[in-house]
């Protein structure tokens with residue numbers, strides 16, 4: 434852990450706000466004491482609801498390191514990750530995550546993600562965006578095809 438990287442993530446977030454780049458969030462991926470990825474929230478400026486700082490930093494690091502897993506890396510983020518970023522973080526598998534402000538701080542600034550945690554716990558049909566299971570004879574075909582593929586890259 435190196436507090437300088439957190440200061441940089443926070444500065445990225447502040448600069449992003451001042452530059453009208455998007456929401457007040459910044460993130461950095463570090464490997465062996467070196468910055469290998471940076472991200473700032475760009476949701477509103479790129480019309481991409483997934484362009485949260487952490488996702489952007491993960492994408493940047495994965496592109497630079499030419500990998501889909503960040504096993505030797507640490508993620509520094511100016512704010513506690515939202516549920517979407519948490520999912521992305523688990524898929525990317527960094528060895529540690531450091532955050533500064535909390536989800537309660539984010540909620541006070543208008544970025545409340547508590548409802549998403551509640552939604553996850555609800556039965557699928559009771560969610561604000563209902564999810565309906567459709568039944569088709571070919572529904573498992575993608576998995577059947579995958580399991581038969583010798584050249585598959587597992588992740």
Ligand SMILES: Nc1nc2[nH]cnc2c(=O)[nH]1
Nearest residue numbers: 458474485486513514515
């Ligand atoms: N941690 C975090 N929380 C958010 N909530 C909305 N956008 C963001 C983001 O980019 N990062």
